[in-house]
Amino acid sequence: MTDGLQEFDALAADKRIDDGANYQWRVAARPVGNVVxxxxxxxxxxxxxxxxxxxxxxxxxxxxxxxxxxYMQGTGAAGERVLEPGDVIHGRGVAQVVKSRHPDWREGEMVQGQMGWQTYKVSKMTxxxxxxxMPPNDLPAALGSGVLGMTGLSAHAGLFACGDPRPDDIMVLSGAAGGVxxxxxxxxxxxxxCEVIGMAGGAEKCAFIKxxxxxxAIDYKSENIPDxxxxxxxxxxxxxxxxxxGETLEACLERLRLHSRVVLCGSISEYTxxxxxxxxxxxxxxxxxxRMQGFFVYNHVDRWDAVMEDLAGWIHDxxxxxxxxxxxxxxxxxRALANLYYGRNVGVQCCSVRGEPEEWN
Amino acid sequence: MTDGLQEFDALAADKRIDDGANYQWRVAARPVGNVVxxxxxxxxxxxxxxxxxxxxxxxxxxxxxxxxxxYMQGTGAAGERVLEPGDVIHGRGVAQVVKSRHPDWREGEMVQGQMGWQTYKVSKMTxxxxxxxMPPNDLPAALGSGVLGMTGLSAHAGLFACGDPRPDDIMVLSGAAGGVxxxxxxxxxxxxxCEVIGMAGGAEKCAFIKxxxxxxAIDYKSENIPDxxxxxxxxxxxxxxxxxxGETLEACLERLRLHSRVVLCGSISEYTxxxxxxxxxxxxxxxxxxRMQGFFVYNHVDRWDAVMEDLAGWIHDxxxxxxxxxxxxxxxxxRALANLYYGRNVGVQCCSVRGEPEEWN
Known part of the structure; x- marks a missing residue:
């Protein structure tokens, strides 16, 4: 491998967690370009x-x-504290209440929320x-860190609240193999x-999205997008x-029909x-x-329960x-974070903190 | 005057029309930068x-x-023929039927439509x-070439169909002294x-818009817009x-509230x-x-009658x-066209072809 990700494997090689301490990943330096x-x-x-x-x-x-x-650069942390070097990195996930001195929460309950990149956290649950x-939906808890988490809310809000999709719409979608x-x-x-035309990088991802x-599918790595x-x-x-x-957005703006819609979800090609x-x-x-509209997922959290019910229902169906x-x-x-910028992940990128056997994927 | 407009006065100086011929302005050359x-x-x-x-x-x-x-450059003529040098310039206006061999139109009727820059036209009225x-609204016919013409439809469609304005909205408006x-x-x-903050060029226009x-009012010629x-x-x-x-749009995008709207009507600062x-x-x-949305006035002509009824009603009120x-x-x-690019007009720029005395303005 010559793509930079092997350095992340070396970073992880000498590290393991156990239940005897709280392990954390903190910001050491503000990223310049891609994370290293x-x-x-x-x-x-x-x-x-x-x-x-x-x-x-x-x-x-x-x-x-x-x-x-x-977040690591000290920006974009809407609703969360701005991070400084030395701070635990922000991140939402699935956790279990293992001790409770709070009247509304009991030991053993599964929750999802802002844990940060750490293996334990004390919270007032404000x-x-x-x-x-976690909703009672008979689905694996792991989904709470992705498909039934903020990624799922983003996908739902972006498509339905912003995109106003209609049957038989021709929809073009970039980053089609990614989480959202x-x-x-x-x-x-x-x-x-809708009829969906997806873009992804490489033959394997293009097969996946189909x-x-x-x-x-359009393979942006080997094909000319406008053509x-x-x-x-x-x-x-x-x-x-x-x-x-970036240029993909420009190419699509040149090919809009009357009364079309553009949903601005992300711009990963521009970030570095x-x-x-x-x-x-x-x-x-x-x-x-x-109509070109952006959205910010934290503005949609008040619809959390209804959205999760939709998503769980469609999974069951x-x-x-x-x-x-x-x-x-x-x-x-x-490494899990770096995967995103290297276009390595297929679906929602998550991490099983304790490396449990995993039925999903 | 040293602003280039005096050359247009010289262009007009030796020309007059009468009822003995059809006078026309045609495209002599495709404009490069401002019209000359x-x-x-x-x-x-x-x-x-x-x-x-x-x-x-x-x-x-x-x-x-x-x-x-x-239009003169051979672009932008949605719904109209693309102009070549030698063609009569496109333009809508108010006219009178002076001869009719058409069963649905009688002599003396006042109409508005695509006349082109000429003093007579034969039409099949397709x-x-x-x-x-012209609607029966007891208002001067001159308004049919502007406030109760395509400019009025643009203003109505842009504000109501695209802008979704709400009471107490803070609305910022560039080109506030112009037609739309x-x-x-x-x-x-x-x-x-709404509370309207307008931008215009110069103290006189700023007084007008207030x-x-x-x-x-913000005087873009003497004041710093972001400040x-x-x-x-x-x-x-x-x-x-x-x-x-241009940069005015960028400055406003930096100062949006949650769930705000941007109406893209024109970008005159970019045209040259x-x-x-x-x-x-x-x-x-x-x-x-x-939500940033553009609009194109010709997509709204099917609502013509209702929009004109709104506008005439508000004028009467x-x-x-x-x-x-x-x-x-x-x-x-x-010269009337050049006025627009030189920021000379206040309100909708029109031309009284026959120079009649004009009660309005």
Whole structure:
């Protein structure tokens, strides 16, 4: 391997966790460009004791999202504290209440919320921390760190609240093999009835997305995106769900139909540029009366229960196959994050903190 | 005067029209940058005779819009024929049926539609030409070339169909003294109940817009737009109605509130750049869940009657003062168009083809 990820394997090689301490990953340095191993600091502290009104939580799964690089850079932490070097990295996950001195929470309960990159946490379980009980849906707890977590809420909010998808829409979707993308493609095709053209990198991912909602795939690593779009949707698209930004967004803006919609979910292709990307053709929104809308998942948490009921229902109905890409072991959290920027993950990137056997994926 | 407009006065100086011929302005050369007198060709032809099923129309007023420079360049002519050098320039206006061999139109009727820059036209009055009878609203016919013409439809569609304005919204509006802007500001303030912050160039225009719906004005020629926005709406805006694009759009995208809206109406500051403007901060739409939407007025013509009824009603109610800036005489059409790019007009730029005395403005 010559892609930089092997350095993350070396970072993890001498590290293991156990139940005798609290293990943490902290910000060592603010990332410049892509994350590198020296951006992360491994720390071992005592397991904290819960005080009155507090619980002790034990982490089982943590979810990874592209935004975490921004957290480490001290930006993008809407609703969370801005991180400084030395701080535990933000991250939501699935945990169990192992001690409780809080009247509303009992030992053994499974929860999901803001754990941070650590194996234990003491919490007052305030609203601000956004902890929720895992819903009783007979689905694996691991899904709470991804498909039934913030990634699922993002996919649902982006597609339904922003994208206003309609049956028979031609939807183009970038990042189709990723966490949000693999959910959006299935929901658009199987719940709404859209024709989905997905973009992904490499033959393997393109085969994957064609089994998960996409009727056609564009391999952005080996194919010319504008040419392929012209071939696959010669009359343009009704909906573009953007996970990548950059020139791909520009190519789609050139191929919009009347009253189309553009959902701005992410722009991962822009995150490691030195200069901000500058969009040359936003005025294309005019002639086609296109609505381009961004969304921020934390603005949608008040709809959490209803969204999770939708998602669990579609999983049970076979309309949404939950796909999580699970790194085994807390020591591999930095690599799990790097996977996102290297385009390595298929489905939602998560980490099984304690490396349990995993039925899903 | 040293601003280039005096050359247009020289262009007009030796030209006059009468009822003995059809006078025309044609494309002489495709404009490069701003329009210049040598882009226009004066032509005199015979008054055409209507055949069976046709009418002869006599032009009284013509409206001017920034898009006309694009028509002359051979672009932007959605719904109209692409212009080549030698063609009569596209333009809508108010005319009278002076001969009719068409069963549905009688002599003396006033109409508005695609006349082109000429003093007579023979028409089959097909749907494609988009001719309408002037509505019976007891308002001056001149308004049909602007406030009650395509400019009015643009202002209405942009504000209501795209902007979704709400009472107490803080709306920022660029180009507030212009044709669309002077209508949008009054409708937003007086019909909807928004607080409108307008931008215009120069003290005189700023005084004007404060008498036409704007509670505050920013003079973009002498003031720093970001600083003034920070002072006038420190918590940001709910709605930005964009007539200018460029850095002004960027400054507003930095100052959006949650669930705000951006209406892309025009980008006149970008039209004469050599390179397309490249928007550096479109990703600001994400954190605030802002909806940025363009519109194209020709997509709204099916709502013509209802929109005109709204506008005429608001004029009668005193909520909308119609402001038209009327050049006198067909020979001044090139100058009337140049006024737009030089920021000279206040209100909707029109031309009284026959230079009649004009009660309005």
């Amino acid at each position: 191993p020296t951006d992360f600091e491994w720390a071992v502290t005592d397991i904290p004791e819960p005080g009155a009104g507090e619980v002790l939580l034990k982490t089982h799964y943590l979810g990874l999202a592209p935004v975490m690089r921004f 609203d601000q921390e956004k902890f929720w009980r 993308g693999s959910m959006v493609s299935q929901m658009a095709a199987n719940v709404v009835g 089994e998960h909602g996409c009727s056609n 392929r779009l012209d071939a696959l949707c010669p009359d343009g698209m009704d909906l573009y769900f953007d996970n990548v930004g 540029r030195d200069e901000p990307f500058r969009l040359s053709n936003y005025t294309r929104l005019r002639a086609t009366e296109t 076979g309309k949404l196959e939950p796909v999580q890409d699970i790194e085994q072991g807390f020591q591999n959290m930095p | 007198p040598t882009d226009f060709e004066w032509a005199v032809t015979d008054i055409p005779e209507p055949g069976a099923g046709e009418v002869l129309l006599k032009t009284h007023y013509l409206g001017l819009a920034p898009v006309m420079r694009f 749907d494609q030409e988009k001719f309408w009878r 802007g002077s209508m949008v500001s009054q409708m937003a303030a007086n019909v909807v109940g 008498e036409h719906g704007c509670s505050n 003034r926005l920070d002072a006038l709406c420190p918590d940001g805006m709910d709605l930005y109605f964009d007539n200018v694009g 750049r050599d390179e397309p403007f490249r928007l550096s901060n479109y990703t600001r739409l994400r954190a605030t869940e802002t 005193g909520k909308l003062e119609p402001v038209q800036d009327i050049e006198q005489g067909f020979q001044n059409m090139p």
